[in-house]
Amino acid sequence: MTSVTAVLRRANVLGLATMLLFLGAWELLIRTGLLDFQNLPAPTAVAARAQQLLASGELMTNLLHTLRVTVLGWVLASVIGIGLGLVLGLWRPAWRWSMASFELLRAVPPISLVPLALLVFGFSVRTELTLIVYASAWPVLVNTIEGVRTVRPELRDVARTLQLSRRATLLKLTLPAAMPSIVVGLQLGLSLALVLAVVAELVGNPSGLGNALILAQLALRPEEMFAYVFTIGLLGIALNAAFRQIVARTLPSAKPFPGKAS
Amino acid sequence: MTIERPADIAPAAPRTQPRGVACQCRNASVDLVSRSGPRRILGDINFDLHDGEFVAILGRSGSGKTTLLRVLGGLVEPTPDSEVSFHGRPVAGPPQDVVFVFQNYAASLLPWRTVHNNVALGLEGKVPAAEMQARISESLAIVGLEARAADYPWQLSGGMQQRVQLARSLAMRPRGLLMDEPFGSLDAMTKASLQDQLQQVHQHTGATIAFVTHDIDEAVFLSDRILVLDGSPATIAHEIPVELPRPRDQLATKELPEFLRLRRQVYDAIVATRD
Amino acid sequence: MTILGLGPADAASAVEPRARRRTTPGRNTRAESFPPLRGLLPLVVFLALWQLVASGLSPFFPPPSDWAAALLDLWSSGVLLSAAGATVVTFGLGLLAATVLGTVLGLAVGASARTDRALQPTLEYARAMPPAAVVPIATLLLGFTGTMKVVVVTSAAIWSILLNTRSGVRQLNPVMFEMARSLQLSRFERVRKVTLPALLPAIFLGVRVAAPVALVITLLVEILTQVDGVGALIAQSQRNYEFAQGYGLILVAGLFALLVNALVSMLQARVMRHRPPA
Numbered sequence: 001m002t003s004v005t006a007v008l009r010r011a012n013v014l015g016l017a018t019m020l021l022f023l024g025a026w027e028l029l030i031r032t033g034l035l036d037f038q039n040l041p042a043p044t045a046v047a048a049r050a051q052q053l054l055a056s057g058e059l060m061t062n063l064l065h066t067l068r069v070t071v072l073g074w075v076l077a078s079v080i081g082i083g084l085g086l087v088l089g090l091w092r093p094a095w096r097w098s099m100a101s102f103e104l105l106r107a108v109p110p111i112s113l114v115p116l117a118l119l120v121f122g123f124s125v126r127t128e129l130t131l132i133v134y135a136s137a138w139p140v141l142v143n144t145i146e147g148v149r150t151v152r153p154e155l156r157d158v159a160r161t162l163q164l165s166r167r168a169t170l171l172k173l174t175l176p177a178a179m180p181s182i183v184v185g186l187q188l189g190l191s192l193a194l195v196l197a198v199v200a201e202l203v204g205n206p207s208g209l210g211n212a213l214i215l216a217q218l219a220l221r222p223e224e225m226f227a228y229v230f231t232i233g234l235l236g237i238a239l240n241a242a243f244r245q246i247v248a249r250t251l252p253s254a255k256p257f258p259g260k261a262s
Numbered sequence: 263m264t265i266e267r268p269a270d271i272a273p274a275a276p277r278t279q280p281r282g283v284a285c286q287c288r289n290a291s292v293d294l295v296s297r298s299g300p301r302r303i304l305g306d307i308n309f310d311l312h313d314g315e316f317v318a319i320l321g322r323s324g325s326g327k328t329t330l331l332r333v334l335g336g337l338v339e340p341t342p343d344s345e346v347s348f349h350g351r352p353v354a355g356p357p358q359d360v361v362f363v364f365q366n367y368a369a370s371l372l373p374w375r376t377v378h379n380n381v382a383l384g385l386e387g388k389v390p391a392a393e394m395q396a397r398i399s400e401s402l403a404i405v406g407l408e409a410r411a412a413d414y415p416w417q418l419s420g421g422m423q424q425r426v427q428l429a430r431s432l433a434m435r436p437r438g439l440l441m442d443e444p445f446g447s448l449d450a451m452t453k454a455s456l457q458d459q460l461q462q463v464h465q466h467t468g469a470t471i472a473f474v475t476h477d478i479d480e481a482v483f484l485s486d487r488i489l490v491l492d493g494s495p496a497t498i499a500h501e502i503p504v505e506l507p508r509p510r511d512q513l514a515t516k517e518l519p520e521f522l523r524l525r526r527q528v529y530d531a532i533v534a535t536r537d
Numbered sequence: 538m539t540i541l542g543l544g545p546a547d548a549a550s551a552v553e554p555r556a557r558r559r560t561t562p563g564r565n566t567r568a569e570s571f572p573p574l575r576g577l578l579p580l581v582v583f584l585a586l587w588q589l590v591a592s593g594l595s596p597f598f599p600p601p602s603d604w605a606a607a608l609l610d611l612w613s614s615g616v617l618l619s620a621a622g623a624t625v626v627t628f629g630l631g632l633l634a635a636t637v638l639g640t641v642l643g644l645a646v647g648a649s650a651r652t653d654r655a656l657q658p659t660l661e662y663a664r665a666m667p668p669a670a671v672v673p674i675a676t677l678l679l680g681f682t683g684t685m686k687v688v689v690v691t692s693a694a695i696w697s698i699l700l701n702t703r704s705g706v707r708q709l710n711p712v713m714f715e716m717a718r719s720l721q722l723s724r725f726e727r728v729r730k731v732t733l734p735a736l737l738p739a740i741f742l743g744v745r746v747a748a749p750v751a752l753v754i755t756l757l758v759e760i761l762t763q764v765d766g767v768g769a770l771i772a773q774s775q776r777n778y779e780f781a782q783g784y785g786l787i788l789v790a791g792l793f794a795l796l797v798n799a800l801v802s803m804l805q806a807r808v809m810r811h812r813p814p815a
Binding site for chain 3: 098195214
Binding site for chain 3: 336337356358360362370372373376383384388430
């Protein structure tokens with residue numbers, strides 16, 4: 001197999017071609033007037049508008065805001081989630097005397113908190129950040145607890161056979177064994193952070209991609225709406241990819257569970 | 263474990279007249295498509311299976327015996343110039359009246375159906391309800407599993423699961439039975455018991471049986487004729503008739519001088535297939 | 538597990554702790570063991586304290602008794618019931634559509650490597666779209682209608698079902714199908730008697746994750762568009778500065794989430810009770 005073929009294989013030409021096909025069909029249907037559905041814009045119109053937004057810097061500003069707040073919120077949530085998760089996971093009494101409460105709290109969908117959060121904290125970045133941290137912390141917390149608590153019994157026996165101290169067991173066995181689960185939690189938290197960011201911006205924060213999306217809707221500019229929606233999607237993919245790269249490089253053995261592979 | 267012979271299965275007619283041909287294989291070849299181009303794994307196979315005959319197909323691992331069986335079973339397509347027919351009809355897909363018994367019995371049973379319903383699988387919608395029930399009870403009785411009809415396959419041992427597969431095949435009243443190392447992964451006692459049951463089934467139903475195995479003893483014990491496959495592409499390297507008296511007994515038959523002679527003959531044939 | 542708006546469906550393959558081995562027929566799902574009930578103490582104490590110091594707090598934080606009163610009001614006026622009804626209908630239809638479409642698409646991409654590769658970037662991209670971002674587009678195209686709600690919910694809930702069905706198809710043992718062919722089962726019979734039952738565990742796994750997603754997205758759409766439902770009531774509480782009502786409705790949302798989880802578990806246990814233990 002020549003290197004060109006190898007590259008082509010990796011790049012999934014068929015897949016990209018199919019995607020282009022869909023876009024092309026969409027464009028064609030609009031151009032020929034066959035599809036005239038409620039202001040649905042043609043892909044080329046969307047691309048043109050996106051180009052303009054990019055050139056004016058508007059897109060970038062909004063993107064960076066959302067990106068910053070997402071990552072910041074996620075980092076905070078991860079610190080809280082892992083910290084609390086380790087305490088609850090490792091210290092049985094703490095778990096026994098509080099986990100049920102957490103389970104109930106967890107059941108409440110964070111989205112239902114958004115309207116009241118807006119009232120209490122106002123329409124600001126602070127609200128956005130609070131919501132992000134609250135929502136993203138949960139998967140991190142739950143997965144950390146799970147990871148730490150479900151260390152395989154065989155590994156625990158190994159620790160005892162090797163006469164490892166409690167500290168050594170923790171550092172050399174429990175934590176590394178919990179890493180895959182924690183990594184999964186972090187990844188879930190990251191996706192969630194972006195989602196909450198967008199939601200908060202849609203309803204409450206006067207900046208960011210979500211906000212721009214809503215403004216475009218109010219101004220009746222469908223091409224702009226689509227441009228922002230596509231950007232949000234791209235941001236999600238980019239964040240995920242970046243996360244996987246970082247994990248692959250820093251924690252090569254903590255590969256997420258099977259089923260996560262694209 | 264002996265089989266209770268259900269009253270309405272008549273024993274096969276004694277072998278006095280020449281038998282018809284159940285399966286014909288002419289010029290059969292199979293190509294496998296691989297990265298480096300097509301590779302011929304079976305080449306120019308020619309043989310006949312006679313009605314009611316029990317033929318064992320023997321060979322080393324990877325010798326193509328399973329492939330040959332799957333060709334007969336319509337699960338593998340041979341090359342266009344091959345001619346394979348069953349009961350006079352060319353094989354294009356699984357032939358009517360012929361049932362394939364798989365080595366991986368666990369995977370061939372549906373885990374969400376009871377034993378009873380697994381046996382029913384091939385009969386549903388094809389046979390009136392009353393008759394279906396009768397056939398199921400009969401087949402389960404033949405393999406001795408009537409008591410487990412309401413259980414699920416995963417609750418049964420390996421040997422029992424294989425018996426369920428057998429019962430399912432029998433319920434179809436097949437004229438031909440293609441068995442792919444059916445007892446290969448079972449322990450010796452279960453294997454012996456199932457061999458006996460298979461023998462009795464063969465006696466009573468007169469079905470034509472093609473049986474793939476790598477166990478020489480088993481091949482000699484069960485069959486009327488042994489085909490040894492070898493080569494690359496594989497062909498029938500040896501054909502050894504087995505004329506031992508029936509019914510055959512696990513101990514008595516295996517002590518006969520003829521059994522030992524045949525055993526050695528087959529063993530030599532297999533060893534000769536080593537390059 | 539309630540997770541908001543699972544955009545990237547990496548939550549689709551959420552961590553499932555090791556199932557306990559069973560040898561008798563029974564529940565085949567991971568035993569949903571709730572942690573010891575004494576763990577409810579902090580919550581109870583917290584609520585009790587809140588109740589006690591209520592008068593000292595700002596009107597932003599009314600005591601739990603006020604929430605109950607507000608909810609009772611909503612109930613007796615029939616508003617809560619009709620809102621709950623709207624939420625349930627959207628949730629149910631959305632989940633149903635997601636299951637059907639997810640299964641069909643999952644089958645398509647699982648069965649054919651070609652189709653899989655062809656659709657992969659498109660699906661991957663669609664999956665990455667946070668549902669919240671989809672809402673404005675949906676209202677643009679479909680207006681503020683019940684249909685719009687269901688479409689958004691379906692678009693979010695479909696992923697875990699699709700992915701799990703796809704992985705289920707890939708894990709099907711070909712022997713089962715050869716066996717079915719050998720028994721002369723027609724194509725239709727094979728799909729009905731072998732393929733679908735064999736895929737049921739995978740589909741259910743997808744549904745288990747999709748159900749909470751469907752609920753959350755239903756609420757999301759309702760909050761954002763205020764068409765109807767519990768979410769719309771929550772948004773309304775915000776507009777009218779009705780804090781007690783708001784908190785009460787948050788509780789209702791939490792209750793729904795717990796109910797959905799319980800129902801799905803029960804359904805799964807029922808449908809899969811004869812399957813081999815995991």
